[in-house]
Amino acid sequence: MKVRLIMGLLALAGLGLLAGPALRAPAVALAAEGDLLAETHKAGGVGCADCHEEEPPQKMTPTQKCLGCHGNYDELAKLTMKVEPNPHQSHEGKLECEACHHVHKPSEDRCLECHAWGYKVP
Ligand code: HEC
Numbered sequence: 001m002k003v004r005l006i007m008g009l010l011a012l013a014g015l016g017l018l019a020g021p022a023l024r025a026p027a028v029a030l031a032a033e034g035d036l037l038a039e040t041h042k043a044g045g046v047g048c049a050d051c052h053e054e055e056p057p058q059k060m061t062p063t064q065k066c067l068g069c070h071g072n073y074d075e076l077a078k079l080t081m082k083v084e085p086n087p088h089q090s091h092e093g094k095l096e097c098e099a100c101h102h103v104h105k106p107s108e109d110r111c112l113e114c115h116a117w118g119y120k121v122p
């Protein structure tokens with residue numbers, strides 16, 4: 001009886017140790033680097049139908065749709081002006097967003113095929 005109680009307490013203490021750090025993590029961690037764009041958009045109030053015209057969603061969202069909210073390539077280039085070299089203004093021209101940004105899976109760095117600029121693509 002007594003042994004069981006001690007085992008139970010130990011088990012609870014163990015759970016506490018595992019769950020503790022995650023539960024105590026600050027709320028900001030939710031928007032941490034590495035979040036999928038699907039989550040960033042959801043948090044920004046963008047719903048499935050804002051990107052997907054078809055119901056249920058099936059197809060990749062065309063670049064034109066992304067630009068509908070994010071402006072044009074010149075405006076994007078201004079946003080990332082301080083990034084060297086600018087990922088939105090290069091000899092590769094006006095790439096599809098999907099060349100780098102993915103929504104439901106981690107994004108990628110298209111330039112990495114030839115250069116290692118060390119981009120962290122959101
Ligand atoms: C910011 C625009 C955006 C939003 C918001 C969005 N999607 Fe997508 N979705 C995409 C893109 C782009 C793709 C192509 C694959 C990728 O980039 O992950 C895609 C692909 C898909 C696919 C095809 C399978 C796949 O993963 O390739 C499904 C199904 C899907 N989305 C469902 C949803 C649902 C359900 C929601 C809402 C909860 C949603 N999407 C919200 C842009 C979006």
Ligand code: HEC
Nearest residue numbers: 037040041044046050051061065066069070097101103122
């Ligand atoms: C309906 C409007 C809308 C559409 C369509 C849309 N976005 Fe967004 N996007 C937003 C909003 C709102 C945010 C979050 C607020 C902000 O930071 O501007 C955001 C944020 C982002 C960010 C910044 C994320 C970060 O962590 O800093 C990227 C990158 C992005 N969107 C790319 C895309 C791509 C690629 C597509 C097309 C597949 C797309 N968006 C389609 C509205 C939109």
Ligand code: HEC
Nearest residue numbers: 066070079080083087095096097099100110119120121122
């Ligand atoms: C060559 C890869 C690449 C392509 C293609 C690309 N981006 Fe980006 N994008 C990046 C990188 C890298 C960043 C992060 C730059 C940084 O470190 O601040 C970024 C950042 C962003 C941001 C956040 C800017 C900010 O600082 O607020 C938005 C929004 C965005 N991209 C939208 C788009 C849209 C929309 C398209 C398609 C029209 C697109 N991007 C095409 C690489 C790319």
Ligand code: HEC
Nearest residue numbers: 085086087088089090091092095110111112113114115117
């Ligand atoms: C298919 C290969 C390839 C891809 C993909 C590629 N580049 Fe390049 N890039 C080159 C070559 C080749 C040169 C010329 C090399 C030289 O002059 O040393 C170059 C030169 C450059 C230069 C000027 C020279 C330097 O090293 O400073 C910049 C900046 C640059 N690329 C940026 C980009 C960016 C940003 C992307 C992604 C959007 C990209 N490149 C994708 C092949 C590529």
